Amino acid sequence: xxxxxxxxxxxxxxxxxxxxxxxxLLAQQGKRVLLVDTDxxxxxxxxxxxxxxxLSSSLFNVFMAGKSVTTDDxxxxxxxxxxxxxxxxxxxMALATLDRKLGTQSGMGxxxxxxxxxxxxxxxxxxxxxxxxxxxxxxxxxxxxxxxxVPVQTEFLALKGLDRMMHSMEIMxxxxxxxxxxxxxxxxxxxxxxxxxxxxxxxxxxxxxxVWVGLIPIDTRFRDASEAxxxxxxxxxxxxxxxxxxxxxxxxxxxxxQQ
Numbered sequence: 001x002x003x004x005x006x007x008x009x010x011x012x013x014x015x016x017x018x019x020x021x022x023x024x025l026l027a028q029q030g031k032r033v034l035l036v037d038t039d040x041x042x043x044x045x046x047x048x049x050x051x052x053x054x055l056s057s058s059l060f061n062v063f064m065a066g067k068s069v070t071t072d073d074x075x076x077x078x079x080x081x082x083x084x085x086x087x088x089x090x091x092x093m094a095l096a097t098l099d100r101k102l103g104t105q106s107g108m109g110x111x112x113x114x115x116x117x118x119x120x121x122x123x124x125x126x127x128x129x130x131x132x133x134x135x136x137x138x139x140x141x142x143x144x145x146x147x148x149x150v151p152v153q154t155e156f157l158a159l160k161g162l163d164r165m166m167h168s169m170e171i172m173x174x175x176x177x178x179x180x181x182x183x184x185x186x187x188x189x190x191x192x193x194x195x196x197x198x199x200x201x202x203x204x205x206x207x208x209x210x211v212w213v214g215l216i217p218i219d220t221r222f223r224d225a226s227e228a229x230x231x232x233x234x235x236x237x238x239x240x241x242x243x244x245x246x247x248x249x250x251x252x253x254x255x256x257x258q259q
Contacts, residue, residue, distance in 0.1 A: 004252070013188070027083045037129050109140055147180075149185060184207055221241060
């Protein structure tokens with residue numbers, strides 16, 4: 001089972017779109033895919049029409065099970081999607097209380113990794129969508145993954161968010177004694193806008209070894225797909241945005257085969 005965490009300290013850079021689109025493309029390849037929503041705002045859950053506030057169990061219950069989390073604890077929380085091999089582990093607003101509830105307890109940064117280990121025979125890929133803050137949830141998501149995917153909107157304020165994300169990963173590498181493999185993905189690119197081309201140039205110059213060579217363009221069909229509660233690759237498979245994400249997926253899968 002391969003685990004990717006999609007993270008950045010800035011909101012609105014395409015984290016959820018990246019999670020959903022990669023997940024949909026993998027499911028279309030015949031892979032068994034689990035998408036994990038660790039953001040209390042639950043954008044990923046709502047994307048698929050899941051109102052986790054009305055559910056009897058969610059990711060919050062997995063965290064409450066703590067170190068003794070079982071396979072059933074995880075499976076009982078999963079929600080299906082319109083795609084047979086794509087499932088959601090939904091978020092809830094209660095996740096916002098975890099830093100207060102668990103932040104001072106030892107070993108709480110590894111709960112999600114333990115939970116995913118319980119279902120490692122059920123899925124080929126797990127993609128974790130993160131909140132934009134460093135806390136118990138992001139720590140768990142980073143500790144559980146094989147690679148961090150960092151979407152960065154091609155504008156200068158987003159580059160500041162990237163700097164904070166890099167700093168957080170440095171802190172976590174020391175805490176977890178783990179070196180993160182990561183890929184920076186330029187998103188929302190509009191070649192007609194000078195600021196976008198300038199930001200992209202800065203991004204590739206300052207982080208060139210870890211920046212994916214492609215670009216995710218602005219694509220209004222992403223919004224249409226979310227309103228239909230469907231992955232973009234299913235809703236509108238021939239759009240330029242889906243084409244770009246397919247190239248990204250091929251790149252990530254090739255990286256995995258080389259490791």
